[in-house]
Amino acid sequence: MSGDGGRAGGGRDRDAEGRARSARPRDGLGRPLPYGAEGVARQPEGVVRGPAETVREAQRLLDAGMPFHAHEVFEDAWKSGPEGERELWQGLAQLAVGLTHAARGNATGGARLLLRGAGRVAAYADGGGETYGVDVAGLVAWAGELAGRVAEPGGGPGAGPPEAAGEAPRLTGA
Incomplete structure:
Protein backbone atom coordinates (compact mmCIF):
# COMPACT_ATOMS: atom_id res chain seq x y z
CA MET A 1 0.00 0.00 0.00
CA SER A 2 1.09 3.55 -0.55
CA GLY A 3 1.87 6.05 2.19
CA ASP A 4 -1.63 7.53 1.90
CA GLY A 5 -3.27 4.58 3.65
CA GLY A 6 -3.50 2.45 0.54
CA ARG A 7 -5.42 5.02 -1.48
CA ALA A 8 -3.55 5.12 -4.76
CA GLY A 9 -4.06 8.55 -6.23
CA GLY A 10 -6.51 9.39 -3.44
CA GLY A 11 -9.03 6.76 -4.66
CA ARG A 12 -10.41 3.74 -2.81
CA ASP A 13 -8.20 1.60 -0.60
CA ARG A 14 -7.26 -1.71 -2.23
CA ASP A 15 -5.78 -4.90 -0.85
CA ALA A 16 -2.86 -6.75 -2.46
CA GLU A 17 -5.25 -8.46 -4.92
CA GLY A 18 -6.79 -5.13 -5.96
CA ARG A 19 -10.10 -5.62 -4.12
CA ALA A 20 -11.65 -2.61 -2.43
CA ARG A 21 -10.77 -2.80 1.27
CA SER A 22 -10.55 0.08 3.65
CA ALA A 23 -7.09 0.51 5.13
CA ARG A 24 -8.44 2.71 7.91
CA PRO A 25 -7.80 1.36 11.39
CA ARG A 26 -10.83 0.01 13.26
CA ASP A 27 -11.91 0.05 16.88
CA GLY A 28 -12.96 -3.05 18.82
CA LEU A 29 -16.47 -2.85 17.35
CA GLY A 30 -15.18 -2.59 13.80
CA ARG A 31 -15.90 1.14 13.42
CA PRO A 32 -13.45 2.97 11.16
CA LEU A 33 -11.06 5.36 12.86
CA PRO A 34 -9.16 8.20 11.18
CA TYR A 35 -6.12 7.20 9.13
CA GLY A 36 -3.07 7.09 11.38
CA ALA A 37 -5.09 6.42 14.57
CA GLU A 38 -4.24 3.44 16.76
CA GLY A 39 -6.74 0.67 16.03
CA VAL A 40 -7.42 -2.94 16.85
CA ALA A 41 -5.75 -5.54 14.64
CA ARG A 42 -8.11 -7.02 12.07
CA GLN A 43 -8.81 -10.69 11.71
CA PRO A 44 -7.00 -12.14 8.73
CA GLU A 45 -9.42 -13.15 5.97
CA GLY A 46 -9.76 -16.60 4.46
CA VAL A 47 -8.38 -18.54 7.41
CA VAL A 48 -9.53 -22.15 7.30
CA ARG A 49 -10.10 -23.46 10.81
CA GLY A 50 -11.76 -26.59 12.07
CA PRO A 51 -15.16 -26.14 13.72
CA ALA A 52 -13.82 -26.41 17.28
CA GLU A 53 -11.09 -23.86 16.56
CA THR A 54 -13.67 -21.54 14.96
CA VAL A 55 -15.88 -21.68 18.05
CA ARG A 56 -12.90 -21.18 20.40
CA GLU A 57 -11.52 -18.19 18.47
CA ALA A 58 -14.94 -16.58 18.12
CA GLN A 59 -15.59 -17.01 21.85
CA ARG A 60 -12.24 -15.42 22.68
CA LEU A 61 -13.14 -12.40 20.54
CA LEU A 62 -16.66 -12.14 21.95
CA ASP A 63 -15.29 -12.27 25.51
CA ALA A 64 -12.85 -9.48 24.58
CA GLY A 65 -15.74 -7.27 23.44
CA MET A 66 -14.92 -7.70 19.76
CA PRO A 67 -18.06 -9.20 18.19
CA PHE A 68 -17.27 -7.65 14.80
CA HIS A 69 -14.05 -9.63 14.71
CA ALA A 70 -15.88 -12.79 15.86
CA HIS A 71 -18.24 -12.34 12.91
CA GLU A 72 -15.23 -12.44 10.58
CA VAL A 73 -14.16 -15.78 12.08
CA SER A 80 -14.76 -22.65 3.69
CA GLY A 81 -17.02 -25.23 5.33
CA PRO A 82 -19.45 -27.76 3.92
CA GLU A 83 -22.65 -26.44 2.34
CA GLY A 84 -24.75 -28.27 4.95
CA GLU A 85 -23.24 -26.13 7.73
CA ARG A 86 -23.52 -22.80 5.98
CA GLU A 87 -26.71 -21.73 7.80
CA LEU A 88 -25.15 -22.47 11.20
CA TRP A 89 -22.05 -20.36 10.55
CA GLN A 90 -24.03 -17.58 8.84
CA GLY A 91 -26.45 -17.51 11.77
CA LEU A 92 -23.60 -17.29 14.27
CA ALA A 93 -22.05 -14.48 12.20
CA GLN A 94 -25.37 -12.62 12.25
CA LEU A 95 -25.59 -12.99 16.03
CA ALA A 96 -22.11 -11.47 16.34
CA VAL A 97 -22.98 -8.63 13.96
CA GLY A 98 -26.27 -8.08 15.80
CA LEU A 99 -24.34 -7.63 19.04
CA THR A 100 -21.94 -5.32 17.19
CA HIS A 101 -24.76 -3.08 15.96
CA ALA A 102 -26.48 -3.05 19.34
CA ALA A 103 -23.21 -2.09 21.07
CA ARG A 104 -22.68 0.67 18.49
CA GLY A 105 -26.09 2.10 19.41
CA ASN A 106 -28.00 0.83 16.37
CA ALA A 107 -30.84 -0.80 18.32
CA THR A 108 -33.10 -1.47 15.34
CA GLY A 109 -30.41 -3.05 13.17
CA GLY A 110 -28.96 -4.93 16.11
CA ALA A 111 -32.30 -6.43 17.12
CA ARG A 112 -33.11 -7.36 13.51
CA LEU A 113 -29.78 -9.16 13.02
CA LEU A 114 -29.99 -10.92 16.37
CA LEU A 115 -33.41 -12.32 15.46
CA ARG A 116 -32.34 -13.24 11.92
CA GLY A 117 -29.28 -15.05 13.26
CA ALA A 118 -31.33 -16.81 15.93
CA GLY A 119 -33.70 -18.04 13.21
CA ARG A 120 -30.83 -19.50 11.24
CA VAL A 121 -29.19 -21.32 14.16
CA ALA A 122 -32.56 -22.52 15.51
CA ALA A 123 -32.78 -24.82 12.49
CA TYR A 124 -29.95 -26.83 14.11
CA ALA A 125 -31.89 -27.53 17.30
CA ASP A 126 -33.07 -31.07 17.90
CA GLY A 127 -30.71 -32.77 15.49
CA GLY A 128 -31.15 -30.36 12.58
CA GLY A 129 -27.43 -30.67 11.84
CA GLU A 130 -24.01 -30.83 13.46
CA THR A 131 -23.53 -28.02 15.97
CA TYR A 132 -20.00 -28.74 17.29
CA GLY A 133 -21.08 -28.19 20.87
CA VAL A 134 -22.76 -24.85 20.15
CA ASP A 135 -25.60 -24.29 22.61
CA VAL A 136 -28.25 -23.56 19.99
CA ALA A 137 -31.15 -23.23 22.44
CA GLY A 138 -29.10 -20.98 24.73
CA LEU A 139 -28.06 -18.72 21.85
CA VAL A 140 -31.62 -18.44 20.53
CA ALA A 141 -32.83 -17.45 24.02
CA TRP A 142 -29.93 -14.99 24.46
CA ALA A 143 -30.59 -13.36 21.08
CA GLY A 144 -34.32 -13.02 21.73
CA GLU A 145 -33.76 -11.49 25.16
CA LEU A 146 -31.12 -9.03 23.97
CA ALA A 147 -33.11 -8.09 20.85
CA GLY A 148 -36.16 -7.37 22.99
CA ARG A 149 -34.16 -5.31 25.45
CA VAL A 150 -32.31 -3.16 22.91
CA ALA A 151 -35.45 -2.59 20.83
CA GLU A 152 -37.44 -1.48 23.89
CA PRO A 153 -38.53 2.18 23.66
CA GLY A 154 -36.24 4.30 25.77
CA GLY A 155 -33.59 1.62 25.78
CA GLY A 156 -34.95 -0.47 28.64
CA PRO A 157 -33.06 -1.07 31.87
CA GLY A 158 -29.75 0.76 32.04
CA ALA A 159 -30.61 2.67 28.84
CA GLY A 160 -27.87 3.09 26.31
CA PRO A 161 -26.13 0.59 24.11
CA PRO A 162 -25.17 -2.71 25.70
CA GLU A 163 -21.48 -3.25 26.45
CA ALA A 164 -20.25 -5.89 23.99
CA ALA A 165 -18.05 -7.93 26.35
CA GLY A 166 -20.66 -7.85 29.12
CA GLU A 167 -23.38 -9.09 26.77
CA ALA A 168 -21.27 -11.69 24.96
CA PRO A 169 -23.02 -15.05 24.81
CA ARG A 170 -21.47 -18.38 25.75
CA LEU A 171 -21.34 -20.23 22.47
CA THR A 172 -21.11 -23.65 24.07
CA GLY A 173 -23.10 -22.94 27.20
CA ALA A 174 -20.03 -23.82 29.27
Whole structure:
Protein backbone atom coordinates (compact mmCIF):
# COMPACT_ATOMS: atom_id res chain seq x y z
CA MET A 1 0.00 0.00 0.00
CA SER A 2 1.09 3.55 -0.55
CA GLY A 3 1.87 6.05 2.19
CA ASP A 4 -1.63 7.53 1.90
CA GLY A 5 -3.27 4.58 3.65
CA GLY A 6 -3.50 2.45 0.54
CA ARG A 7 -5.42 5.02 -1.48
CA ALA A 8 -3.55 5.12 -4.76
CA GLY A 9 -4.06 8.55 -6.23
CA GLY A 10 -6.51 9.39 -3.44
CA GLY A 11 -9.03 6.76 -4.66
CA ARG A 12 -10.41 3.74 -2.81
CA ASP A 13 -8.20 1.60 -0.60
CA ARG A 14 -7.26 -1.71 -2.23
CA ASP A 15 -5.78 -4.90 -0.85
CA ALA A 16 -2.86 -6.75 -2.46
CA GLU A 17 -5.25 -8.46 -4.92
CA GLY A 18 -6.79 -5.13 -5.96
CA ARG A 19 -10.10 -5.62 -4.12
CA ALA A 20 -11.65 -2.61 -2.43
CA ARG A 21 -10.77 -2.80 1.27
CA SER A 22 -10.55 0.08 3.65
CA ALA A 23 -7.09 0.51 5.13
CA ARG A 24 -8.44 2.71 7.91
CA PRO A 25 -7.80 1.36 11.39
CA ARG A 26 -10.83 0.01 13.26
CA ASP A 27 -11.91 0.05 16.88
CA GLY A 28 -12.96 -3.05 18.82
CA LEU A 29 -16.47 -2.85 17.35
CA GLY A 30 -15.18 -2.59 13.80
CA ARG A 31 -15.90 1.14 13.42
CA PRO A 32 -13.45 2.97 11.16
CA LEU A 33 -11.06 5.36 12.86
CA PRO A 34 -9.16 8.20 11.18
CA TYR A 35 -6.12 7.20 9.13
CA GLY A 36 -3.07 7.09 11.38
CA ALA A 37 -5.09 6.42 14.57
CA GLU A 38 -4.24 3.44 16.76
CA GLY A 39 -6.74 0.67 16.03
CA VAL A 40 -7.42 -2.94 16.85
CA ALA A 41 -5.75 -5.54 14.64
CA ARG A 42 -8.11 -7.02 12.07
CA GLN A 43 -8.81 -10.69 11.71
CA PRO A 44 -7.00 -12.14 8.73
CA GLU A 45 -9.42 -13.15 5.97
CA GLY A 46 -9.76 -16.60 4.46
CA VAL A 47 -8.38 -18.54 7.41
CA VAL A 48 -9.53 -22.15 7.30
CA ARG A 49 -10.10 -23.46 10.81
CA GLY A 50 -11.76 -26.59 12.07
CA PRO A 51 -15.16 -26.14 13.72
CA ALA A 52 -13.82 -26.41 17.28
CA GLU A 53 -11.09 -23.86 16.56
CA THR A 54 -13.67 -21.54 14.96
CA VAL A 55 -15.88 -21.68 18.05
CA ARG A 56 -12.90 -21.18 20.40
CA GLU A 57 -11.52 -18.19 18.47
CA ALA A 58 -14.94 -16.58 18.12
CA GLN A 59 -15.59 -17.01 21.85
CA ARG A 60 -12.24 -15.42 22.68
CA LEU A 61 -13.14 -12.40 20.54
CA LEU A 62 -16.66 -12.14 21.95
CA ASP A 63 -15.29 -12.27 25.51
CA ALA A 64 -12.85 -9.48 24.58
CA GLY A 65 -15.74 -7.27 23.44
CA MET A 66 -14.92 -7.70 19.76
CA PRO A 67 -18.06 -9.20 18.19
CA PHE A 68 -17.27 -7.65 14.80
CA HIS A 69 -14.05 -9.63 14.71
CA ALA A 70 -15.88 -12.79 15.86
CA HIS A 71 -18.24 -12.34 12.91
CA GLU A 72 -15.23 -12.44 10.58
CA VAL A 73 -14.16 -15.78 12.08
CA PHE A 74 -17.65 -17.19 11.48
CA GLU A 75 -17.62 -15.75 7.95
CA ASP A 76 -14.46 -17.71 7.18
CA ALA A 77 -16.20 -20.88 8.47
CA TRP A 78 -19.24 -20.43 6.25
CA LYS A 79 -17.13 -19.70 3.20
CA SER A 80 -14.76 -22.65 3.69
CA GLY A 81 -17.02 -25.23 5.33
CA PRO A 82 -19.45 -27.76 3.92
CA GLU A 83 -22.65 -26.44 2.34
CA GLY A 84 -24.75 -28.27 4.95
CA GLU A 85 -23.24 -26.13 7.73
CA ARG A 86 -23.52 -22.80 5.98
CA GLU A 87 -26.71 -21.73 7.80
CA LEU A 88 -25.15 -22.47 11.20
CA TRP A 89 -22.05 -20.36 10.55
CA GLN A 90 -24.03 -17.58 8.84
CA GLY A 91 -26.45 -17.51 11.77
CA LEU A 92 -23.60 -17.29 14.27
CA ALA A 93 -22.05 -14.48 12.20
CA GLN A 94 -25.37 -12.62 12.25
CA LEU A 95 -25.59 -12.99 16.03
CA ALA A 96 -22.11 -11.47 16.34
CA VAL A 97 -22.98 -8.63 13.96
CA GLY A 98 -26.27 -8.08 15.80
CA LEU A 99 -24.34 -7.63 19.04
CA THR A 100 -21.94 -5.32 17.19
CA HIS A 101 -24.76 -3.08 15.96
CA ALA A 102 -26.48 -3.05 19.34
CA ALA A 103 -23.21 -2.09 21.07
CA ARG A 104 -22.68 0.67 18.49
CA GLY A 105 -26.09 2.10 19.41
CA ASN A 106 -28.00 0.83 16.37
CA ALA A 107 -30.84 -0.80 18.32
CA THR A 108 -33.10 -1.47 15.34
CA GLY A 109 -30.41 -3.05 13.17
CA GLY A 110 -28.96 -4.93 16.11
CA ALA A 111 -32.30 -6.43 17.12
CA ARG A 112 -33.11 -7.36 13.51
CA LEU A 113 -29.78 -9.16 13.02
CA LEU A 114 -29.99 -10.92 16.37
CA LEU A 115 -33.41 -12.32 15.46
CA ARG A 116 -32.34 -13.24 11.92
CA GLY A 117 -29.28 -15.05 13.26
CA ALA A 118 -31.33 -16.81 15.93
CA GLY A 119 -33.70 -18.04 13.21
CA ARG A 120 -30.83 -19.50 11.24
CA VAL A 121 -29.19 -21.32 14.16
CA ALA A 122 -32.56 -22.52 15.51
CA ALA A 123 -32.78 -24.82 12.49
CA TYR A 124 -29.95 -26.83 14.11
CA ALA A 125 -31.89 -27.53 17.30
CA ASP A 126 -33.07 -31.07 17.90
CA GLY A 127 -30.71 -32.77 15.49
CA GLY A 128 -31.15 -30.36 12.58
CA GLY A 129 -27.43 -30.67 11.84
CA GLU A 130 -24.01 -30.83 13.46
CA THR A 131 -23.53 -28.02 15.97
CA TYR A 132 -20.00 -28.74 17.29
CA GLY A 133 -21.08 -28.19 20.87
CA VAL A 134 -22.76 -24.85 20.15
CA ASP A 135 -25.60 -24.29 22.61
CA VAL A 136 -28.25 -23.56 19.99
CA ALA A 137 -31.15 -23.23 22.44
CA GLY A 138 -29.10 -20.98 24.73
CA LEU A 139 -28.06 -18.72 21.85
CA VAL A 140 -31.62 -18.44 20.53
CA ALA A 141 -32.83 -17.45 24.02
CA TRP A 142 -29.93 -14.99 24.46
CA ALA A 143 -30.59 -13.36 21.08
CA GLY A 144 -34.32 -13.02 21.73
CA GLU A 145 -33.76 -11.49 25.16
CA LEU A 146 -31.12 -9.03 23.97
CA ALA A 147 -33.11 -8.09 20.85
CA GLY A 148 -36.16 -7.37 22.99
CA ARG A 149 -34.16 -5.31 25.45
CA VAL A 150 -32.31 -3.16 22.91
CA ALA A 151 -35.45 -2.59 20.83
CA GLU A 152 -37.44 -1.48 23.89
CA PRO A 153 -38.53 2.18 23.66
CA GLY A 154 -36.24 4.30 25.77
CA GLY A 155 -33.59 1.62 25.78
CA GLY A 156 -34.95 -0.47 28.64
CA PRO A 157 -33.06 -1.07 31.87
CA GLY A 158 -29.75 0.76 32.04
CA ALA A 159 -30.61 2.67 28.84
CA GLY A 160 -27.87 3.09 26.31
CA PRO A 161 -26.13 0.59 24.11
CA PRO A 162 -25.17 -2.71 25.70
CA GLU A 163 -21.48 -3.25 26.45
CA ALA A 164 -20.25 -5.89 23.99
CA ALA A 165 -18.05 -7.93 26.35
CA GLY A 166 -20.66 -7.85 29.12
CA GLU A 167 -23.38 -9.09 26.77
CA ALA A 168 -21.27 -11.69 24.96
CA PRO A 169 -23.02 -15.05 24.81
CA ARG A 170 -21.47 -18.38 25.75
CA LEU A 171 -21.34 -20.23 22.47
CA THR A 172 -21.11 -23.65 24.07
CA GLY A 173 -23.10 -22.94 27.20
CA ALA A 174 -20.03 -23.82 29.27
